[in-house]
Amino acid sequence: ALASGSVLIVTDTNVAPLWLERAEASLKAAGFTVYSAVLPAGEASKSLENYGKLLRLLADKHLTRTDTVVALGGGVMGDLAGFAAATYLRGLRFVQVPTTLLSMVDSSVGGKTAIDLPEGKNLVGAFWQPSLVLCDTACLDTLPKAIFRDGCAEVIKYGILFDRDFFDYLSGTGMEFDREYVIERCVAMKRDVVDRDEFDVGARKLLNLGHTIGHSVEANSRFTLSHGQSVAIGTAIVARAAAAKKILSTEDCGRILKTLRAYGLPVETGDNPEILAGIALSDKKRSGGTLDLIVPEAIGSCKVLPVPVSDVLAWIQEGM
Numbered sequence: 001a002l003a004s005g006s007v008l009i010v011t012d013t014n015v016a017p018l019w020l021e022r023a024e025a026s027l028k029a030a031g032f033t034v035y036s037a038v039l040p041a042g043e044a045s046k047s048l049e050n051y052g053k054l055l056r057l058l059a060d061k062h063l064t065r066t067d068t069v070v071a072l073g074g075g076v077m078g079d080l081a082g083f084a085a086a087t088y089l090r091g092l093r094f095v096q097v098p099t100t101l102l103s104m105v106d107s108s109v110g111g112k113t114a115i116d117l118p119e120g121k122n123l124v125g126a127f128w129q130p131s132l133v134l135c136d137t138a139c140l141d142t143l144p145k146a147i148f149r150d151g152c153a154e155v156i157k158y159g160i161l162f163d164r165d166f167f168d169y170l171s172g173t174g175m176e177f178d179r180e181y182v183i184e185r186c187v188a189m190k191r192d193v194v195d196r197d198e199f200d201v202g203a204r205k206l207l208n209l210g211h212t213i214g215h216s217v218e219a220n221s222r223f224t225l226s227h228g229q230s231v232a233i234g235t236a237i238v239a240r241a242a243a244a245k246k247i248l249s250t251e252d253c254g255r256i257l258k259t260l261r262a263y264g265l266p267v268e269t270g271d272n273p274e275i276l277a278g279i280a281l282s283d284k285k286r287s288g289g290t291l292d293l294i295v296p297e298a299i300g301s302c303k304v305l306p307v308p309v310s311d312v313l314a315w316i317q318e319g320m
Helices: 016-029 048-060 075-090 101-107 137-142 145-162 164-176 179-196 203-208 211-220 227-244 250-262 273-280 309-319
Strands: 006-012 033-039 068-073 093-098 112-117 120-127 290-298 301-308
Touching: 006 016, 006 048, 006 075, 016 033, 016 068, 016 137, 033 048, 048 075, 048 112, 068 075, 075 093, 075 101, 075 112, 075 120, 093 101, 101 145, 101 179, 120 211, 137 179, 145 164, 145 179, 145 203, 145 227, 145 250, 164 250, 179 203, 203 211, 203 290, 203 301, 211 227, 211 273, 211 290, 227 250, 227 290, 227 309, 250 290, 273 309, 290 309, 301 309
Parallel strands: 006 033, 006 068, 068 093
Antiparallel strands: 112 120, 290 301
């Protein structure tokens, strides 16, 4: 439980009109002094400038180590507010109130916080575990369908990674799945991985399925493609490449592509493979002369494959 004190709610221009007033009223009724910051919606808000603004606001309002930062919104607000919480006074308590499917099943769990630089996504960050993550499925009722679909890319990712039966369930239901069951199952799978590898040096790398190439697609689109769309394309590319290399069966590759398509997610890109490879090689997942790609061996089983830098372009070309 949180002690009384001050709370800074960090939210965005999409979420504030829907949920901010209710969140402020609830915290005030519980005896908290409440401040709020409303930032523009979208990835561009994860900037050094906005990070600086939050730090200045925390200082201006005299928040102390017994006070709390609350992220109310999707993954962008969670990443930004979490990094401010992690670094102000060397760490304030942090609460995640995710309002999108993507943030409920993925980004709010596990303690990764970050901001972007012009050179790349999530290049400055910290591991800072939230004191509380509060998922209210009522928030999903106000989500535009496109944003809900975005989160489905991460949901499908968990099935491909760890649980063939879960993947089969998702293939069968489409977007009409049982929300509480799906969120609970995804959070449990992520929790188990983070428990084994909080700082992303081993098993946790698996959670980057579709992300290494997906981040390249996302950055190359100048973020006109959403995170979920980009992860879907990245997953499709790595699945096709794995099938071409006889690591993944043609049948399982086909099922992955078919399920992504059934959720209205893209599986192709017209991007230049050389540009995508160049962006991927500046990614923080690179270590020395290799880049870790997460490669499906079967639905429900994936491996971390260190790919030599010289082979990354060929992987992308085979997958496109």
